[in-house]
Amino acid sequence: MAKQPKSHPILETPRLRLRQFRAADAEAIHDCFGDAQTMRFWSRLPHSKRIETERAVRNMTDCTPAYYRFWAVADAATDRCLGLASYHDGHIRSKRAAIGYMIEPSRLRQGLGSEAVGAVLEYCFGVLGLNRLEALINPANAASQALVAKFGFRCEGVLRQHLRVGEEWRDEMMFALLASERGG
Numbered sequence: 250m251a252k253q254p255k256s257h258p259i260l261e262t263p264r265l266r267l268r269q270f271r272a273a274d275a276e277a278i279h280d281c282f283g284d285a286q287t288m289r290f291w292s293r294l295p296h297s298k299r300i301e302t303e304r305a306v307r308n309m310t311d312c313t314p315a316y317y318r319f320w321a322v323a324d325a326a327t328d329r330c331l332g333l334a335s336y337h338d339g340h341i342r343s344k345r346a347a348i349g350y351m352i353e354p355s356r357l358r359q360g361l362g363s364e365a366v367g368a369v370l371e372y373c374f375g376v377l378g379l380n381r382l383e384a385l386i387n388p389a390n391a392a393s394q395a396l397v398a399k400f401g402f403r404c405e406g407v408l409r410q411h412l413r414v415g416e417e418w419r420d421e422m423m424f425a426l427l428a429s430e431r432g433g
């Protein structure tokens with residue numbers, strides 16, 4: 250990956266400000282992590298206690314930019330945290346990473362997920378100079394599949410029992426977008 254800025258980069262879109270997480274975001278992001286529907290296809294079980302979300306926020310605040318970075322997806326007007334966006338599983342030599350994203354249940358289908366993901370793609374391809382971005386998506390997660398398809402991600406196949414969540418093995422679909430395919 251290209252040389253990283255030392256401070257946490259802020260990504261701005263018309264309605265959103267993607268910024269570093271802070272402890273005070275735990276209350277708002279718990280609307281996501283504590284919600285069974287939002288967490289249905291996530292890599293972890295829903296949080297039953299606020300303290301689990303507080304721990305997650307601490308982990309998302311401290312990033313290792315060569316491998317992963319999380320942004321709080323905040324309302325540009327109020328700064329309330331409405332979700333998260335990330336790149337993770339970064340492979341420096343191969344110039345590739347995976348992306349993750351989540352929007353709170355009361356704000357779905359307003360184009361906010363697309364705005365946040367668009368900003369992360371811009372950062373990963375433009376600033377980090379990545380060549381390939383991946384999104385591992387549950388076969389039943391229609392919203393996530395529709396979101397990445399908008400940006401030109403293509404499904405490359407199904408990874409069988411790729412994820413273990415609680416006691417359950419889950420398949421994941423590998424979606425990917427190459428730098429050369431952007432805007433195409």
Ligand SMILES: CC(C)(COP(=O)(O)OP(=O)(O)OC[C@H]1O[C@@H](n2cnc3c(N)ncnc32)[C@H](O)[C@@H]1OP(=O)(O)O)[C@@H](O)C(=O)NCCC(=O)NCCS
Nearest residue numbers: 287350351352357358359360361362363391392393395396
């Ligand atoms: C995936 C997620 C971030 C989408 O957020 P969002 O803000 O509702 O997305 P957008 O409003 O930008 O919609 C993006 C596209 O997906 C489509 N879409 C959204 N929800 C959908 C659904 N439930 N079923 C089918 N399509 C859906 C929209 O119509 C839109 O396509 P369009 O612009 O062509 O109409 C949100 O559903 C979420 O947080 N899910 C739970 C967490 C999760 O599963 N994250 C992904 C893990 S891989």
